Amino acid sequence: MRGRGRKPVLVGLAVLMLLGIAVYSRLWTIDYRLSSDETQLLRRQFDLASRDAMDESAEWRFKYDREVERSTKCVKELIQIKESLQKKGNAAANASRKLEMLQKENIGLLERVETLKQELEGEKLKCSMQQR
Secondary structure, three states: OOOOOOHHHHHHHHHHHHHHHHHHHHHHHHHHHHHHHHHHHHHHHHHHHHHHHHHHHHHHHHHHHHHHHHHHHHHHHHHHHHOOOOOOOHHHHHHHHHHHHHHHHHHHHHHHHHHHHHHHHHHHHHHHHHHH
């Protein structure tokens, strides 16, 4: 009895083990297929997200470059305007100095004309006195 009862139990145990191994391997292959599909899906999503991020980064870089160009252009224009204003200011200062010098020279010349008129009058008087 002892030998006979063991054999069916061992056969049953072996069948159960084979069924367990078959079920486990089936579950493992299903899980592996799902995980590889999920991996591919995650990889695609990551690639899409990466491309979107690169596109957005390129867009922001383009906007930044455009703003840098605009600000550089504005700075150059401001420098040109500042230089032209300085030149005009220098020219105005030179013109006012020149005007001041010309006014002084004009006053000197008017005084000289007055002096010459007086000398002329004096000479005319001398001439008229000598003729008489």
